[in-house]
Amino acid sequence: MNKSLIESMDINIGLIGLGYVGTGVFNLIQHQKEYISKKIGKDLKIVAVAEKNIGAKKDYLKKYKDIKFTENAYELINDENIDIIVELIGGLDPAYEFIISSLKNGKYVVTANKDLMAVRGGNIFEEAEKNNVDILFEASVGGGIPIIGPLKTSLACNNITKIVGIVNGTTNFILTKMKDASLSFEKALKMAQDLGYAEANPASDIEGKDSANKLAILASIAFNSRVHYDDVYREGIGKITSFDIQYADEIGYAIKLLAIGSEENGRINVRVHPSLIPKSHILASIKDTYNAVYFYGNYVGEIMSFGKGAGDKPTASSVVGDIISIARNYDRNHKKKIFGCTCFTSKPIMPFIQTTNKFYMLIDVIDKPGVLAKIAKVFGDYQVSIQSMIQKQIETCDNARLIFITHNTINKNLNESIEKIKKLDVVSEILNIIRVEDLEKPN
Amino acid sequence: MNKSLIESMDINIGLIGLGYVGTGVFNLIQHQKEYISKKIGKDLKIVAVAEKNIGAKKDYLKKYKDIKFTENAYELINDENIDIIVELIGGLDPAYEFIISSLKNGKYVVTANKDLMAVRGGNIFEEAEKNNVDILFEASVGGGIPIIGPLKTSLACNNITKIVGIVNGTTNFILTKMKDASLSFEKALKMAQDLGYAEANPASDIEGKDSANKLAILASIAFNSRVHYDDVYREGIGKITSFDIQYADEIGYAIKLLAIGSEENGRINVRVHPSLIPKSHILASIKDTYNAVYFYGNYVGEIMSFGKGAGDKPTASSVVGDIISIARNYDRNHKKKIFGCTCFTSKPIMPFIQTTNKFYMLIDVIDKPGVLAKIAKVFGDYQVSIQSMIQKQIETCDNARLIFITHNTINKNLNESIEKIKKLDVVSEILNIIRVEDLEKPN
Numbered sequence: 081m082n083k084s085l086i087e088s089m090d091i092n093i094g095l096i097g098l099g100y101v102g103t104g105v106f107n108l109i110q111h112q113k114e115y116i117s118k119k120i121g122k123d124l125k126i127v128a129v130a131e132k133n134i135g136a137k138k139d140y141l142k143k144y145k146d147i148k149f150t151e152n153a154y155e156l157i158n159d160e161n162i163d164i165i166v167e168l169i170g171g172l173d174p175a176y177e178f179i180i181s182s183l184k185n186g187k188y189v190v191t192a193n194k195d196l197m198a199v200r201g202g203n204i205f206e207e208a209e210k211n212n213v214d215i216l217f218e219a220s221v222g223g224g225i226p227i228i229g230p231l232k233t234s235l236a237c238n239n240i241t242k243i244v245g246i247v248n249g250t251t252n253f254i255l256t257k258m259k260d261a262s263l264s265f266e267k268a269l270k271m272a273q274d275l276g277y278a279e280a281n282p283a284s285d286i287e288g289k290d291s292a293n294k295l296a297i298l299a300s301i302a303f304n305s306r307v308h309y310d311d312v313y314r315e316g317i318g319k320i321t322s323f324d325i326q327y328a329d330e331i332g333y334a335i336k337l338l339a340i341g342s343e344e345n346g347r348i349n350v351r352v353h354p355s356l357i358p359k360s361h362i363l364a365s366i367k368d369t370y371n372a373v374y375f376y377g378n379y380v381g382e383i384m385s386f387g388k389g390a391g392d393k394p395t396a397s398s399v400v401g402d403i404i405s406i407a408r409n410y411d412r413n414h415k416k417k418i419f420g421c422t423c424f425t426s427k428p429i430m431p432f433i434q435t436t437n438k439f440y441m442l443i444d445v446i447d448k449p450g451v452l453a454k455i456a457k458v459f460g461d462y463q464v465s466i467q468s469m470i471q472k473q474i475e476t477c478d479n480a481r482l483i484f485i486t487h488n489t490i491n492k493n494l495n496e497s498i499e500k501i502k503k504l505d506v507v508s509e510i511l512n513i514i515r516v517e518d519l520e521k522p523n
Numbered sequence: 524m525n526k527s528l529i530e531s532m533d534i535n536i537g538l539i540g541l542g543y544v545g546t547g548v549f550n551l552i553q554h555q556k557e558y559i560s561k562k563i564g565k566d567l568k569i570v571a572v573a574e575k576n577i578g579a580k581k582d583y584l585k586k587y588k589d590i591k592f593t594e595n596a597y598e599l600i601n602d603e604n605i606d607i608i609v610e611l612i613g614g615l616d617p618a619y620e621f622i623i624s625s626l627k628n629g630k631y632v633v634t635a636n637k638d639l640m641a642v643r644g645g646n647i648f649e650e651a652e653k654n655n656v657d658i659l660f661e662a663s664v665g666g667g668i669p670i671i672g673p674l675k676t677s678l679a680c681n682n683i684t685k686i687v688g689i690v691n692g693t694t695n696f697i698l699t700k701m702k703d704a705s706l707s708f709e710k711a712l713k714m715a716q717d718l719g720y721a722e723a724n725p726a727s728d729i730e731g732k733d734s735a736n737k738l739a740i741l742a743s744i745a746f747n748s749r750v751h752y753d754d755v756y757r758e759g760i761g762k763i764t765s766f767d768i769q770y771a772d773e774i775g776y777a778i779k780l781l782a783i784g785s786e787e788n789g790r791i792n793v794r795v796h797p798s799l800i801p802k803s804h805i806l807a808s809i810k811d812t813y814n815a816v817y818f819y820g821n822y823v824g825e826i827m828s829f830g831k832g833a834g835d836k837p838t839a840s841s842v843v844g845d846i847i848s849i850a851r852n853y854d855r856n857h858k859k860k861i862f863g864c865t866c867f868t869s870k871p872i873m874p875f876i877q878t879t880n881k882f883y884m885l886i887d888v889i890d891k892p893g894v895l896a897k898i899a900k901v902f903g904d905y906q907v908s909i910q911s912m913i914q915k916q917i918e919t920c921d922n923a924r925l926i927f928i929t930h931n932t933i934n935k936n937l938n939e940s941i942e943k944i945k946k947l948d949v950v951s952e953i954l955n956i957i958r959v960e961d962l963e964k965p966n
Contacts, residue, residue: 108822112680118867119679119747218677224823226669226677233676233851234661234669234844236562237555304562362829365808379551379840380667380830386805387826397822401677408676409852409859416852424561 090125091407094156094187096178097168098131098140101192101219104392105166105399106140112400122407124400128156132169157181164406166399167191176200179215183207186415190402192219192395198293198309201300205421214417216402221294222247222371224394225387229405231301231375232419238377240302243341244519247294249369249389250278250285251317251337255354256367258325259334265320277369277390287316288337288352295339299350302375303343305427307350312339313432315353324442324512327472327483328356333440334364338517349430356440356516363519374519382521433495436488438467438516443501444508447480451506455482458504462497464489479508485516533568534850537599537630539621540611541574541583544635544662547835548609548842549583555843565850567843571599575612600624607849609842610634619643622658626650629858633845635662635838641739641752648864657860659845664737665690665814667837668830669844674744674818675862681820683745686784687962690737692812692832693721693728694760694780698797699810701768702777708763720812720833730759731780731795738782742793745818746786748870750793755782756875758796767885767955770915770926771799776883777807781960792873799883799959806962817962825964876938879931881910881959886944887951890923894949898925901947905940907932922951928959 093109095102109116109124117123128148131137141149148155156162157178165182167189169175175196182189184207191197197204197217208215218228222245231240246252250272257268269286272278284290292312299307317337328335333356341350357364362384366372371389376382388394405418445451452469459466465487472481486494494513501507536552538545552559552567560566569587573596574580584592591598599605600621608625610632612618618639625632627650634640640647640660651658661671665688674683689695693715700711712729715721727733735755742750760780771778776799784793800807805827809815814832819825831837848861888894895912902909908930915924929937937956944950 108680112682112822115682116680119865121863224678224820225826226673229677230669230673233848234672234841235667236847237551237559237843238840239555239558362805362808365805377667377840379555379836379843381834381837383668383828383830385826385828388824391824393822394824397681397820398677400680400822404679405676408862419851420564422562 090123091403091410092125092127092161092163093166093403094128094130094159094162094164095126095166095168096130096153096156097170098129098137099168100392101395101399102131102168104396105168108393108396108400116404120404120408122410124403124407127162128159130156153178154181157185157187162187163410163412164188164190164403166403167193168399170195172196172199179204180207183211183213183215186211186213188213188406189215190399190406191215191217192399193217194220194290194293194297198296201297202306202423209417209420212415212417214406214420216405216418217297218402219395219398221297222373222385222387223389223391224397225371225373225385225389226398226401227298227373227385228301229401232422235375235377235380235383238379240375240377241343242376243295243298243302243339243373244363245295245298245339245371245373246336246363246366247339247371247373247389248285248291248337249371250282252366252371253277253369255317255320255335255337258320258322259329262322264322265318286318288314291337291339291352295341295350295352298373299341299348300423302341303348303427304422305348305425306423307348307429311350311429313351313353317354319512320354320514321512324514327442328440331470331483331485332359333357333516334359335514336363340517343427344430346427347430348427349435351432354514356514357519361519376521433492434490436490438488438518439486439494440514440516441484441486442511443482443484444474444479444511445482446506446508447478448506454504454506455501458497458500462493464493464497533566534846534853535568535570535604535606536609536846537571537573537602537605537607538569538609538611539573539596539599540613541572541580542611543835544838544842545574545611547839548611551836551839551843559847563847563851565853567846567850570605571602573599596621597624600628600630605630606853606855607631607633607846609846610636611842613638615639615642622647623650626654626656626658629654629656631656631849632658633842633849634658634660635842636660637663637733637736637740641736644740644743645749645866652860652863655858655860657849657863659848659861660740661845662838662841664740665816665828665830666832666834667840668814668816668828668832669841670741670816670828671744672844672848675865678818678820678823678826681822683818683820684786685819686738686741686745686782686816687806687960688738688741688782688814688816689779689806689809690782690814690816690832691728691734691780692814693725695809695814696720696812698760698763698778698780701763701765702772705765707765708761729761731757734780734782734795738784738793738795741816742784742791743866745784746791746870747865748791748868749866750791750872754793754872756794756796760797762955763797763957764955767957770885771883774913774926774928775802776800776959777802778957779806783960786870787873790871790873792878794875797957799957800962804962819964876935877933879933881931881961882929882937883957883959884927884929885954886925886927887917887922887954888925889949889951890921891949897947897949898944901940901943905936907936907940
């Protein structure tokens with residue numbers, strides 16, 4: 081084939097899933113077709129769409145008569161003319177089967193499926209490798225923000241030692257409103273639901289599951305070792321109260337749900353939990369539904385990307401970006417990986433209980449002399465070292481409220497000390513325990 | 524060649540320039556060789572280095588006996604075994620000749636040369652295209668921050684309508700110290716020089732030339748139309764005083780040297796100048812030598828990248844990232860472009876004088892009744908609409924100091940009004956005029 085024929089080649093796309101994101105991708109490709117063609121010298125052509133509820137999409141069927149619409153994804157997967165399968169149905173099954181079958185058929189795959197990549201990423205890459213094709217999944221983390229691509233190209237020479245991300249827009253919105261509009265958790269959640277930022281069942285976001293999936297994906301790439309969703313320690317934001325937000329603010333901290341990955345002496349520490357971070361840190365300025373991911377690399381130093389972490393258009397932007405990455409160098413007769421799997425090693429996951437953190441603790445105690453000594457003794461017994469303690473005024477006059485900030489403490493020791501402190505007769509209630517991240521630059 | 528042979532293939536690199544960045548790249552490749560090899564399945568091998576002052580690099584010659592060191596770059600350019608030429612001498616000539624010759628010889632080229640790409644980028648891309656190879660230049664903008672790669676891949680489907688960047692670390696350091704340490708411009712510049720952040724002759728940074736080069740490169744990619752260094756309107760930070768910093772702060776603004784590009788009705792507006800920006804905007808939190816680039820795309824929305832904009836290691840990170848992008852899919856027998864030039868159209872540059880801005884103006888006047896009316900009349904005559912006016916206390920008691928903030932005003936009108944106002948007998952001195960950018964989201 082001569083050069084001009086190759087360059088004017090159509091890239092035939094099969095789209096599985098015409099839901100919120102799928103429709104976004106469909107519309108983007110239709111609207112930007114000419115623009116993309118001028119830019120990359122190839123036409124992105126959606127030739128077929130599989131959608132199980134195709135009956136609800138009659139306007140699309142009517143408008144796009146040269147596109148095949150079907151309820152059966154395998155009509156796309158087994159179509160020899162299709163070059164790239166775009167999987168946008170989400171969830172584990174049947175998305176997994178669709179992707180594996182597509183790879184077996186020698187098709188490149190693009191997906192936004194974070195659940196699947198965080199749980200079965202290894203198997204999927206193995207299948208891609210076997211068939212000399214690739215799977216791209218930029219949209220699975222951070223919506224429209226380019227993160228995976230840069231990690232696998234521009235930043236690829238770096239040993240990444242730390243990731244700190246705000247990767248869930250729903251919880252960031254809730255925490256922002258709790259702070260800026262002084263809403264309770266329940267009211268902020270309701271507001272997020274009313275605005276369409278949180279689902280009717282918000283568990284996946286609130287409990288940090290969504291963030292844990294994204295962290296597993298990022299950590300696998302950053303540390304070159306497969307990290308599974310189950311490897312990630314996870315706490316949600318449901319326990320954060322207006323008091324925590326207010327007290328944190330008073331002592332110079334914002335509260336964010338962070339996804340944190342680090343490599344420490346060849347072992348991987350991955351965790352999602354609410355965190356007090358210094359108000360002066362750039363991550364504290366990431367508000368509402370925005371996402372941001374911070375990396376530390378041994379050559380590049382600190383690097384952060386910020387943008388919209390969800391929504392049909394930003395997510396479609398990343399999906400089509402992946403399609404473009406494949407299309408640019410697509411050669412039907414000589415398929416090969418673009419980035420491939422970069423997990424060339426296997427590093428153990430640190431047992432969370434053995435890792436260290438700083439803690440903020442909010443404890444109501446009986447207001448009488450000697451209370452602090454009793455609590456301090458228990459902390460001392462468990463090597464929990466206190467950095468600061470502040471007493472707050474509260475309404476019930478026979479109680480006092482104490483805010484402790486600890487130095488770095490082994491989680492196991494902290495847990496054990498808290499079990500003891502709970503049982504002290506001078507302690508009325510342990511209101512909350514939240515980790516503190518000072519986010520200093522790693523060495 | 525079978526697959527395993529291809530995958531174990533060395534990528535032979537010729538490095539031109541062993542100065543600050545060149546040495547950084549050399550060291551990075553040597554130290555990360557094994558890591559990169561595991562990640563991409565190919566070995567990056569520096570086979571030859573050209574350095575005009577090779578006598579000063581005796582320790583390298585001694586240590587790396589299997590690498591050829593020469594003073595003659597053409598020994599690399601004409602070496603059939605070299606796959607990629609990395610040009611790190613900077614400046615226009617002879618870098619241009621080296622790059623053109625390399626491309627003619629069918630070699631891929633990686634460069635960090637912003638001056639050259641901003642001035643002769645078009646010619647260089649033309650030569651690359653002719654020879655079915657590519658030139659990559661991620662390190663030319665934002666040091667270690669991935670910007671060009673994401674624009675050409677993950678974000679490629681977007682029409683970018685606006686770029687706002689802090690792309691010069693030296694000036695950002697100076698402005699940060701003027702604000703946070705209350706230094707004068709001169710003292711802050713001296714501090715930057717003492718710390719090695721500013722050169723002995725700091726003109727290129729201070730006068731905004733460095734930023735203008737980077738903006739020309741970014742705008743060319745973002746707007747798909749070649750923007751030349753000379754197209755960029757440019758003002759430096761030399762005129763910013765401690766007063767400006769202090770007054771801006773009082774009215775809710777930070778002062779930053781911004782590189783701003785926008786597409787307005789098919790025409791391109793590109794400018795580098797100090798700007799008052801709201802303290803609440805994320806760009807106001809970019810301090811010291813850090814860089815950040817903000818984009819607005821029609822699908823992705825707002826997106827920002829942040830990191831170290833200079834230094835040998837961050838810059839080397841991007842240079843080697845480009846080498847990796849080439850190496851991943853390198854096929855000696857079938858060379859082709861990776862991204863190629865994306866300037867597929869030609870959009871006119873807006874004459875700066877016809878563009879609009881908001882302005883901050885600091886004017887000392889004789890302190891007597893009727894002064895404001897005289898000034899306001901001139902502004903009114905030239906359609907300069909005033910958003911706010913504040914009078915400041917100053918030491919000379921017969922003078923008053925006025926801070927004006929205008930609404931959007933055509934630059935031509937503003938200039939003409941100022942010429943008139945200068946001549947008013949009630950005006951003692953026009954201390955400064957700085958543009959104001961509210962950085963609201965574009966439509």
